[in-house]
Amino acid sequence: MPAPARFLSIAGTDPSGGAGQSADIKTASALGAFATSVVTAVVAQNTCGVRDIMPLPHSILRAQLDAVFEDIAPDSVKIGMVADSATARLVREYLERYRPKHVVLDPVMVAKSGDRLVDDDGFHAVRDILIPVADIITPNLPEAAMLLDRPVPADRAAMQALASGLSTLGATMVVLKGGYLSGAHSDDLVIMPNQQQWLEAPRIDTRSLHGSGCTLSSAIAALLPVSDSPLTAMREAKAYMSGALKRADSLKVGHGQGPAHHFFRWW
Template sequence: MPIANVLTIAGSDSGGGAGIQADLKTFSALGAYGASVITALTAQNTRGVTAVHAPPAAFVVAQIDAVFDDIRIDAVKLGMLANAEIVTAVAGALRRWQPRHVVLDTVMISKSGHALLTEDACIALRDTLLPLATLVTPNLPEAAALLGVPAATDEDEMVRQGRALCALGARAVLVKGGHLGGAGSPDWLITADDEIRIDGIRVDVTASHGTGCTLSAAIAALLPVLPSVEAAVVGAKAYLTDALRASGQLEVGGGVGPVHHFHRWW
């Protein structure tokens, strides 16, 4: 097939490590052409988020319509959506354009602990975007927030919460186990027919800013060219692991630095 065109609908990270910037770097590193719709501007660096500005929801829709009206989009990655109005507007636009693949990264809190999604937006996301998603990629706190339950503390509970999210309409859920602690970092891919444990090693680095954005963007880049969601998840995890391992080659900021998206090229 031709080179995949992948659209990210997310917030901008002025420090370059997460959000739109991380998504576009990831798309390029994995051989996809990236387009973008900006849902929020953040004043952000490796130490934290100091301000957020969200454009009107109608302008977000105008960006989406401009892209889809001209460009064949093979997959969409959804990241920070800021507020309920933008969440609802994005859901309406996706229902109109009906992209084949939608990867929903449930961005709620930044690495520094800054809230990136309002409570009413979390409800809107659960009710309007989950049913449109090919894959949802929550970490343990995000899965718990979507379900209104305590965060999972073991893998059995991860699977149960993944099943509950599928019951809300998502075709597949990748429950990320990084918050469990321990030597490994197992994820569980839950579909209507299967429960698949995807092993992962815990990479001991301090530079981990943008890992969630990077993983979901990598899955979106690989979905159009690989035979299954599982294959895309496995490939994306391998890419992220190498990007984490190589993060020490970068000298970016005095806080939590970014992963090295172009570790294969630089």
């Protein structure tokens, strides 16, 4: 058998196991990639909300990045929570030095609980430093609205109206997630240089949405090295996400918004 793709998560932690780096590692492993990780911040959170955030010193962040890039040479990198511009510049330094083939950025700014995860410095770090070096970004509707200083879209037409603005931020492709819309479907809009494509799926009736953004972006990153095109990776990631949400309530984890079932195909 061929060696698995090498996947790197650069993100914050989640001690409750459903979001952040926990979701990244579970997702990549479930999809057949070898998962490695670099921690940007220790986050005290669970299914009910975020309690505290402690960004790690840049010296230990640099040491982690050295350890992984010098030895493992990741095929794909998924970037999650980055708390400040200095951290973002450090991450960008390594991306530009080692040039991994695939970089997926989940512009994490607001948790599912509604808690804001970054301050203004962190917001500008994502928009101005990291998005320009990403191949794919995966904002949800509130994050896309923040990035463009526009109202949160309320329908598919409003999502499409954001496409031109999102395309100017610097990433090659955008997956604009439509989960915040109401209705029977949860459709995502893929924005590519010369076209747009809808990824359609029925809405799953569940409150277990903790870490769903982390999971989708990690699924895309894990699948990119073994897919014939980015759009194929996105479609397969969307199907995996739907399955993980469909079986999520069977986990019975937490008292708030529970996690997706990352191993629904095996357990």
